[in-house]
Structures are given as C-alpha cells and as structure tokens.
Amino acid sequence: MTMDTYDVVVVGxxxxxxxxxxxxxxxxxxxxxxxxESAGSFGGSWSQDRLYPGLKSNNFWGSYEHPDFPxxxxxxxxxxxxxxxxxxxxxxxxxxAKHFGVYERTQLNTQVQHAKQDEDGVWELITVVSGVETAxxxxxxxxxxxxxxxxxxxxYPGEETFTGVKFHAKSFWEHGDTTKTAKNVVIVGCGKSAYDCAYSYATADGTQVDLLVRPSGQGPVWLCPGYVTPFRRMLEExxxxxxxxxxxxxPWGAEDGYGVAREWLHKTGIGRFITANWxxxxxxxxxxxxxxxxxxxLFKLKPWQPAFWTGSGVGIHNFGSSLYDLVREGKIRVHIAEITKLDGGDVHLSNGAVLQADVxxxxxxxxKESTITYEGVELDGLGLPISADEKIRLREEADREVLDRFPILINQPVLRYERTKAEPLRYYRFIVPPSQFSKRNLAFAGMVSTVSTASFANSQALWISAYFDGKLKREPKGDDEIIKEVMLHTQFGKWRYPCGYGDSLPDFSFDALPYxxxxxxxxxxxxxxxxxxxxEIxxxxxxxxYRGLTLEWLSMNGGKQGVGLDGE
Incomplete structure (x- = not known):
C-alpha cells in the first residue's frame, strides 16, 4: 500500500x-x-452522473453562484x-474548480473508506481507487x-419477481431513456425529487404516473410558487x-444586530400575534x-403541517408547466398508500389497489450514515466525557431556554409518524465535533440542509481555515461554553423543524442569514x-x-492578494 502526505485533504x-x-x-x-471525490466528475449533487431529465435548481439565477465567480x-x-x-x-x-486551481488538485473516482486519527492528531485515510487501497x-x-x-x-416483498426496473431517484439519470419507453410508472415519495421524476414521466406521450404518498412519511412537500406575495417577490429573496x-x-438571530426587534416579535403578545399571522x-x-x-x-398533495414547521425541504415550482394541472388531467394519479408487495408487473398497495408498473x-x-468510518475520534453526541445524567440535564436546560425565548415553539404539531430518538449532529457552529475543537484538525463542511448553499459554502470555508489556523476573533472559552452552545443550537433544531430535518441535523430556512x-x-x-x-433591512x-470575503480576511490578517498567509 503506497503512502502520500498532505497538509490538507478535502473529501468531496x-x-x-x-x-x-x-x-x-x-x-x-x-x-x-x-x-x-468518489464520483467521476465535479459538482456533488450536480455531478455528471446525477443529471436526470429536466433537473434544474430551485434557486433562481443570481442566488446560486459563488461570490467570487459570477x-x-x-x-x-x-x-x-x-x-x-x-x-x-x-x-x-x-x-x-479550474479557475481557482482546485481542478488539478482533485482526484476523482476515489472513495475514502476509513479515517484514523493518531495521538498527534495526524489523520491516516484509507482510499480505494479501482479496487486498490491507498493510505x-x-x-x-x-x-x-x-x-x-x-x-x-x-x-419490497416479491421484488425478485418484478418484471420492470426499480431504482432510486439518484439513479434517474441512468434510466432517463425510460421516459420515452415506460407506459406505467410508480413514483414512491412526495418530495421535490419525486415531483421532478413524476413531471418528467407525465409530460411524455402516453405515460401514466402513479404517485405514492406514504402514510408513514412526512407528507407532501410544500411546493411554493417562485414568486410570492402581491409584490411578486422571489421566495428565496x-x-x-x-x-x-x-x-x-x-438562538443565533441577534447576531444580525437587530436583537431588540426579534425579541419584541417573539416575546410580546402583539409581536407573537403578528408573527403567527405572517x-x-x-x-x-x-x-x-x-x-x-x-x-x-390535489387535496391529497396538500401538505400535512403548516410551512412554519418545515425547514429547507420546501421546494419551488420550477417546472415548464403546472405539475398540478397534470394531476387534474389524471396524468398523475395520487395514492396515499404504501407498497405491500410486488408480483410480476403488479404493484400491490396498502389501500387494496393494484397498479401496473414497468418502472x-x-x-x-x-x-444520513457517514460513508467514512472513523477511528480515534468521537463523533456521536457531544463526544466529550460527560455522564448520561449530565447530558440529560444539559438537554433539559437547553429545552427550557428555547421555549422561554421562543414561546411560539411550545405548541408543537401533531405528527403522523414517530420522531427519531437518535441524537442529532451536535457540532460547534454545525462544523466541528466538540471533542475535536482544541485539535484544529477536523471540520465538516456542508453538513447542513439549506437553500442558501452558495453563501453557506463560502462563509463556512473561510471559518474553517481561520479555525484551523487559530485565528478566529471570537472563540469559546473552554468545553463548558462549547457544550452549552452546541446543546442549545441542536435542541433548538428539534423544536423548530419537527417536520423537517431538525431531529437529526441542522436545517435552515429564514434563519440562514443570521447564521x-x-x-x-x-x-x-x-x-x-x-x-x-x-x-440593509x-x-x-x-x-x-459577500464578494471578496477572503481578501478582506487576508488584509485584516497581514496577507495580500496572490500571497496568502504563507507569505509565498
């Protein structure tokens, strides 16, 4: 097994x-x-092997670009x-990637399987390329x-007898030709990707689409118009x-400098009345x-809970024509049911219906399980030596603070499914595991669900480098402060987005800008x-x-354009 040594490795x-x-x-x-990068091209969710028919961004032009690369x-x-x-x-x-010199520093088709941290904080990564392991x-x-x-x-029971093709929406690109050949298509799910796939099939000639809304799921996604309010404002704006x-x-809202306005809206009776009506x-x-x-x-596709309780899972109607017209016309039939078994070309549903399907x-x-196994680092929970009783006390203390500061969260929605009992990702600033903070050798970028991808990626990137270098202007004073803040922020997510991802990971909607x-x-x-x-308001x-943010940071810290902090 060969061995290479680097100052920094980025996975993804x-x-x-x-x-x-x-x-x-x-x-x-x-x-x-x-x-x-494990894929064969750049882009992550937008890599070449994930470009299924009709796929486009929820975001409009201008809000989905890197600040320094229009x-x-x-x-x-x-x-x-x-x-x-x-x-x-x-x-x-x-x-x-080409413009900023990342292209030539990227190794594609490389799967990172294992990461081991030694006593000195150095990482050993085991990668696999074409079946060959490399350290x-x-x-x-x-x-x-x-x-x-x-x-x-x-x-599903009986799927070995299924005579059609079954795949995850991620692999839609591999099966894009079925939009021209399939006559009966069953789509399982009612999120934005399900609607994307349903639209692609239903707009093909002679294809019947059956869309399954699973009773055990979270219900139909909020699919909002691109422009809202009488003033025709872009929702993302x-x-x-x-x-x-x-x-x-x-809980990080006051970071924007308008804490008084926020407190009035969430702590006073009239403020809460205005907020609820909004x-x-x-x-x-x-x-x-x-x-x-x-x-x-169409009523079957009405979201089950108010939009307030849903985070970044909200979608935008970005289709060339109305998805809902296809439902009215019967080209998309909606079923609130689960698949109970497959039998040849038949799909049996929990409501007793039997559908024909070739796709x-x-x-x-x-x-949400990591593709990498870790050794020598604790990533679950807080990852710090705290007793079970102390964790319970900290969690309850954070819950009380959340509900005291934001009474609007007290009356939680009644859900049709059981919420996860697993611990959410408890990372400082949603980036660094508390157990690793003092080592400055590990950071997770993009372990958040957000529609503010470009701004998040840019700000997290600069924060991570400053953190690695020990040059953050504001840092927590010890483990106690880290634990208290991490617990507050992650418990807030569980209260704020019970119909989103808040139980398991950071979810963002209108709270993205103050983050x-x-x-x-x-x-x-x-x-x-x-x-x-x-x-500003x-x-x-x-x-x-946020254009030129890194140059601002360099100037403030004694570097300059084209030189950087290395002085070279």
Whole structure:
C-alpha cells in the first residue's frame, strides 16, 4: 500500500468541498492540498452522473453562484428570473474548480473508506481507487461529502419477481431513456425529487404516473410558487431579507444586530400575534395558488403541517408547466398508500389497489450514515466525557431556554409518524465535533440542509481555515461554553423543524442569514454589507454581497492578494 502526505485533504468536490479548497489555497498557496471525490466528475449533487431529465435548481439565477465567480449570462446562458439547468451547474462548478486551481488538485473516482486519527492528531485515510487501497496522511481533514451521497432505497416483498426496473431517484439519470419507453410508472415519495421524476414521466406521450404518498412519511412537500406575495417577490429573496428573517426564531438571530426587534416579535403578545399571522399568510398563499382545497386529487398533495414547521425541504415550482394541472388531467394519479408487495408487473398497495408498473422510481430520501468510518475520534453526541445524567440535564436546560425565548415553539404539531430518538449532529457552529475543537484538525463542511448553499459554502470555508489556523476573533472559552452552545443550537433544531430535518441535523430556512452573520462575527468581518441602513433591512442578500470575503480576511490578517498567509 503506497503512502502520500498532505497538509490538507478535502473529501468531496461539490459546492462545499470546492469552496473549502479554493479558500484554503488562497490563504495558504504553498500548502499541499488534495480533493478526493468518489464520483467521476465535479459538482456533488450536480455531478455528471446525477443529471436526470429536466433537473434544474430551485434557486433562481443570481442566488446560486459563488461570490467570487459570477455566473455570467454570456457564458452560461442563464439570466435573471430563470432557474439554472443541472447541466449548466455541472459546467459552472467544473469551471470554478479550474479557475481557482482546485481542478488539478482533485482526484476523482476515489472513495475514502476509513479515517484514523493518531495521538498527534495526524489523520491516516484509507482510499480505494479501482479496487486498490491507498493510505494517505494529512494534518488537517475537511469532510464535505454532504447529505445526499447515500440513497435510501427500500425493498419490497416479491421484488425478485418484478418484471420492470426499480431504482432510486439518484439513479434517474441512468434510466432517463425510460421516459420515452415506460407506459406505467410508480413514483414512491412526495418530495421535490419525486415531483421532478413524476413531471418528467407525465409530460411524455402516453405515460401514466402513479404517485405514492406514504402514510408513514412526512407528507407532501410544500411546493411554493417562485414568486410570492402581491409584490411578486422571489421566495428565496424573502428568505434572505433581514426584516423578514426576524419572524423566524433562532438562538443565533441577534447576531444580525437587530436583537431588540426579534425579541419584541417573539416575546410580546402583539409581536407573537403578528408573527403567527405572517406565517399563516405565507402558507395560505401557496394553498390558494395551487388550489389544494378545490380538487379531490390535489387535496391529497396538500401538505400535512403548516410551512412554519418545515425547514429547507420546501421546494419551488420550477417546472415548464403546472405539475398540478397534470394531476387534474389524471396524468398523475395520487395514492396515499404504501407498497405491500410486488408480483410480476403488479404493484400491490396498502389501500387494496393494484397498479401496473414497468418502472418504480423511489424518491425516498437519503441515508444520513457517514460513508467514512472513523477511528480515534468521537463523533456521536457531544463526544466529550460527560455522564448520561449530565447530558440529560444539559438537554433539559437547553429545552427550557428555547421555549422561554421562543414561546411560539411550545405548541408543537401533531405528527403522523414517530420522531427519531437518535441524537442529532451536535457540532460547534454545525462544523466541528466538540471533542475535536482544541485539535484544529477536523471540520465538516456542508453538513447542513439549506437553500442558501452558495453563501453557506463560502462563509463556512473561510471559518474553517481561520479555525484551523487559530485565528478566529471570537472563540469559546473552554468545553463548558462549547457544550452549552452546541446543546442549545441542536435542541433548538428539534423544536423548530419537527417536520423537517431538525431531529437529526441542522436545517435552515429564514434563519440562514443570521447564521452567516454568526460565522462572520467569529471572523471579525463586517456583517452589514448594504449601502444604506434601509437597504440593509429591506433588500435581499445575494452571494455577490459577500464578494471578496477572503481578501478582506487576508488584509485584516497581514496577507495580500496572490500571497496568502504563507507569505509565498
């Protein structure tokens, strides 16, 4: 087994991995850095082998680009008011890697299987390339494998007899030709990817689609119009408008400098009344726009819980025509049922129905289990030597603080499914396991669910490099402070997004902008980046507002463009 040694290894060549590598190279151009990617191309979720028919971004042009690498219309053919085709995003991220010197430092088709930390904090990684194992040593490790690496593919009784083809939505690209040949398609799931697949099949000639809403699941996704409110504002712009983020509770909310406004909205009676009505109006607009209450089949796709309790899982209706018209026309039939067994070409449902199918596409989400096994590091729970009783006390203390600060969270929704009892990811700033903080050799980039991908990737990348270098302007004072904050932030997620991912991992919606503020405050960088105070409150933040962030950091810390902190 051969051996290579690096200063930094980044695992993953999606948004977060590429941003982490780009920023590290800008700050330390002389370091030996490599990016290891299991796929055969760049892009992560937008890699070449995941570009299924009709796939495009939920985000509009202008909100899904790296701050330092604009998606120029003349180059990429996408303009204001348009969603970005998946093939364009794949090309863009590949160009990004080339532009910032990451391309030639990336090794594709490389699976990292094992990471072992020795007593000195050095990592040994076991990688597999074409069946051959290789050992790599690195002083610092950035894991950016994301949350959509391992598909959750269910199995059904009798599937060995199934005469059609069954696959996960991740593999839709492999089976794209079935949109031209399939006559009867069953889609399992009712999230955005399920709707993407259903739309592709239903708009083909002569294809009947049956969409299964599983009673054991979370129900139909909130699929919002791209433009909302009478003022026709882009939903993603509303998510990143400061004044509107105040309506969403967040323990890091005051990082934006408007803590008084936030406290009034969430602690006073009239403030809570205004906040509740604002959220109800947001939900009702989507319900009225799609006509869920006007048609019996559409009613089956009405979300089960108010949008308030759902985080980043909210989708945008970015199809060329109305998905819901296809339901009205019967081209997509909706069933609230589970698959009980397969028999040849028959699909038996729990409601007694039997469907014909030559394709079963399972849009059934992702496994949150890591693709890497770790040794010499504790990643579960807090990862610190704390007794079980003390963990319970800390959790209860955090719960009390969350509900005291945000009474709107007390009346939790009644769910149709059992919530997970597993511990959520409890990382400091959602990046560093508490047990590893003092070692400064491990960080997780992109272990969050968010629609603010570009801004998150950029700010997390700079935060990670500053943390590795011991140059954060604000750091916790010991384990006690780390534990208290981590417990507060992660317990908040369980209360805030019970219909999203809050039970298991960080989920973000209207609380995304103040999270970026949190990281920038740690770095000592300016958070109010608009031209005027009014603009700061009412104008939406876009990735371009954070252009040159790394150069600002370099200037503040004695480096300069083209040189970095290495001085070379």
């Amino acid at each position: 060549a999606g948004w977060f991995g590429l941003s982490a590598a780009k920023t590290r190279l800008e700050l330390h151009p002389s370091e030996k850095l490599i990016v290891l 998606m120029i219309e003349e180059v990429y053919g996408v303009k204001h008011g348009e969603h970005i085709p998946a093939a364009v995003l794949h090309r863009y991220l590949t160009d990004f 790599i040593h690195t002083r610092k490790l950035i894991v950016a494998t994301g949350l959509t690496s391992q598909p959750n593919l269910p199995t 509303m998510l990143h408008t400061r004044a509107l983020t105040w309506f969403s509770p967040a 959220w109800n109006t947001m939900s009702n607009e989507t319900i009225d726009t799609h006509g869920f209450d006007t048609h019996p089949e 079963i596409c399972c849009a059934t989400g992702w496994s 970026v503020d949190l990281l920038l405050n740690d770095l000592g960088l300016k958070i109010h980046r608009k031209a005027t105070q009014i603009a 009412v104008e939406p933040y876009k990735p371009r507002d």
